[in-house]
Amino acid sequence: MRLLSVGSTGEDVKKVQAALNAIYEEQLDTDGKFGPHTEEMVMAFQADNDLDADGLVGPETWAKLFNEVVEDNDQEEDVVTVGGAIRQSQLSNLYGKPRDPAPYLKVMDFTEFKDAFAHVKDFEGHSWSCRIYGHELMEAPLRKAFAAVVSRGLAKELKTFDGCVCIRPMTGGGGMSVHSWGMAVDLNAGTNGYGHQPSLSTAFVRCFTEQGLEWGGSWHTPDGMHFQLPSTRG
Numbered sequence: 001m002r003l004l005s006v007g008s009t010g011e012d013v014k015k016v017q018a019a020l021n022a023i024y025e026e027q028l029d030t031d032g033k034f035g036p037h038t039e040e041m042v043m044a045f046q047a048d049n050d051l052d053a054d055g056l057v058g059p060e061t062w063a064k065l066f067n068e069v070v071e072d073n074d075q076e077e078d079v080v081t082v083g084g085a086i087r088q089s090q091l092s093n094l095y096g097k098p099r100d101p102a103p104y105l106k107v108m109d110f111t112e113f114k115d116a117f118a119h120v121k122d123f124e125g126h127s128w129s130c131r132i133y134g135h136e137l138m139e140a141p142l143r144k145a146f147a148a149v150v151s152r153g154l155a156k157e158l159k160t161f162d163g164c165v166c167i168r169p170m171t172g173g174g175g176m177s178v179h180s181w182g183m184a185v186d187l188n189a190g191t192n193g194y195g196h197q198p199s200l201s202t203a204f205v206r207c208f209t210e211q212g213l214e215w216g217g218s219w220h221t222p223d224g225m226h227f228q229l230p231s232t233r234g
Contacts, residue, residue: 003056003057003058004016004034004056004057004058005034005039005055005056005057006034006035006036006038006039006055007034008034009032009033009034010032011032012057013032013033013034013038014030014031014032015066016034016038016042016057016062016065017029017030017031017032017038018030019065019066020038020041020042020045020065023045024041024044024045028041036220039055039220040055042055042056042057042061043055043175045061045064045065046061046175047175049064051064051175052088052089052091052092052175052176053170053175054087054088054089054175054232055232056087056089056232058089086137086183086229086230086231087230087231087232088178088228088230088231088232090230091176091178091180091181091183091230092176095181097176098167098176098180098181099167102181102182104135104136104137104181104182105133105134105135105136105165105182106133106134106136106139107131107132107133108131108132108133108134108136108138108139108142108143109130109131110130110131110132110142110143110146111129111130111131113130113146113147113150113155114130116149116150116155117130117146117155117158119156119159120158120159120160120161121159121160121161122160122161122162123160123161123162123163123189128160128161132161132164132185133164133165133182134164134165134182134183134185135181135182135183135229137183137229138164138182138183138185138229140211141208141211141212141213141229142185142211142213144210144211145207145208145210145211145213145227146207148207148210148211149204149207152203152207154201154203154204154207157188157200157201157204158187158188158204159188159190159191160187160188160189160190161185161186161187162185162186162187162188162189162225163179163185163186164179164182164184164185164186165179165180165182166179166180167179167180168180171194171223178228178229178230183228183229183230184226184227184228184229185226185227185228186225186226186227187200187225187227188200188224188225189225192217192223192224192225193224193225194216194221194222194223194225194226195221195222195223196222196224197222197224198217198222198224198225199224200217200224205217208227212229213227213228213229214227214228214229214230214231214232215227216228219232
């Protein structure tokens, strides 16, 4: 089967919408258009059924929704390499559940940028060490992103580094946060809160998105502090 996500259309989407309408009181238009409302209800269904609540209808979600087994013939798991594509829905299969042994976590040293970021504070208000404990795959894109921030004269825009690894549920949804695997960082949290209009400049954001990091500020419910390596889309 093909992966269904926001932007998908067709009979499969209609079938999913009808199935969700049969389960929940909140009703969807069975128009075959996978929009934000359909995504929200898919996430609710996934959370209720102990699935990763990523809003994507893949084989696991389809099987649970329709009580049938499907083969994922149209999707192969991406090879996990630096710069490779990783979907948010893959994290448990690739790295295990949060709190499992995590050999992929490491301390990433970015002290070559210490002079440029001397003004930056950590989440406790102390001077940031320019070190981040997180997933090893984050090191290369973050290093390039920080280098771009400095070279483009945007270093003063980075005010606070607010964390990477944090084992917790996803904000505003079901499932576990990408932070649980150390695959996201939060920056300038005080002025870029979840659900509020982000204050980061387009130029600053581009330093990170150019390196393959997805920015939460572009989501349906914005999370402007948040940059993550896995994609929320298939």
